[in-house]
């Protein structure tokens with residue numbers, strides 16, 4: 426299988442056979458085509474049962490340990506002394522894949538604004554740092570997403586959510602991802618950054634471009650990606666200088682520009698953090714909003730319960746975040762040799778914590794973990810936000826957006842109907858939807 430320019434279709438039944446017939450030592454769920462086809466589940470089901478700490482051979486991505494059970498993920502995630510974020514938090518491409526990409530003209534797809542040639546390092550962000558530097562930078566941006574600041578944001582988000590919903594067509598198909606999920610997340614992000622609302626969809630675009638592999642619908646070539654990344658960098662460098670020249674304010678850029686610990690950061694570090702906050706707050710929430718409509722359509726009994734009892738919205742939101750798991754994994758690097766669950770890890774080994782699998786772990790999720798159940802007893806008991814010192818800093822913003830959009834939806838529309846299966850994202854990291862056609866038959 427490849428993640429080259431052509432999408433490979435994966436049949437779900439064949440994937441199940443493949444998952445159980447492949448020799449265990451060759452089993453590799455880290456393939457974007459599996460996720461795009463929603464066919465990754467049986468691979469993780471088998472690994473949880475037969476080899477929960479699994480040495481995964483290199484494919485398009487580097488070889489790594491796959492951690493697939495809930496409790497093991499928590500154990501790795503809370504042991505940051507051994508399992509470092511410093512080297513990056515996604516699985517890197519294998520050498521064979523890098524050679525393939527180079528041959529397609531894809532070397533150095535980041536704009537030079539983000540890459541420090543002298544020090545030979547890419548964009549630097551606190552998600553990919555260890556203490557003490559991580560803790561200091563995280564502390565600087567945290568107030569922007571604190572409950573106190575969220576109280577200020579709530580009416581803004583609600584007003585915008587209403588405006589977005591009121592503009593939707595009635596009785597004709599439209600793309601929910603584009604018209605609702607992207608709009609709402611872009612608006613929230615623009616508010617957090619203190620960016621002009623007219624530019625909000627630029628944030629969506631840049632978030633997509635950062636993650637994009639040319640040939641999969643977002644950008645056509647590596648050169649195009651480089652150019653758009655340059656625009657992105659220039660835009661935020663300008664903003665940094667503008668904020669520096671004005672009095673400190675409550676938005677994220679101002680906080681970074683004036684923060685005692687962050688105002689001295691260099692361009693690469695600053696832009697790295699901008700990327701982090703753009704992607705962190707964008708794809709994830711967007712895909713949860715789309716995921717909620719999808720899950721409720723696939724489980725009409727749950728949709729009925731929600732209509733009858735809007736008090737269920739907060740637990741529906743948490744259940745959707747668990748069920749969707751918008752970020753499928755995070756990666757760590759072992760700093761020393763370490764024995765874990767009978768397996769001998771070596772210093773330098775890569776470790777993938779598969780949240781997507783932990784959230785379906787029969788041992789940790791009471792009841793049927795594959796079911797979508799908005800009345801589940803402990804709906805916030807999931808690992809979709811990670812665990813430990815890197816646990817999602819924006820988790821309350823995400824939940825807030827989801828809660829508000831559903832409060833506003835239920836006021837307006839008796840039904841949102843899925844028209845066809847959505848187009849899913851070609852990625853083993855961002856787990857979501859590129860397009861989801863729906864129809865709203867009537868207003869309340």
Ligand code: HEM
Nearest residue numbers: 551552705706709710755809810811815817818819822823
């Ligand atoms: C449902 C929505 C979301 C999900 C599922 C999600 C998921 C995650 C996960 C799994 C991590 C842990 C990374 C690690 O351990 O390496 C994380 C960290 C992070 N998230 Fe989120 N996220 C969401 C929404 C947001 C939002 C709305 C923002 C910003 C406003 C955001 C900003 C961040 C940042 C800055 C970090 C890094 C924290 C650190 O390293 O200390 N996220 N997120």
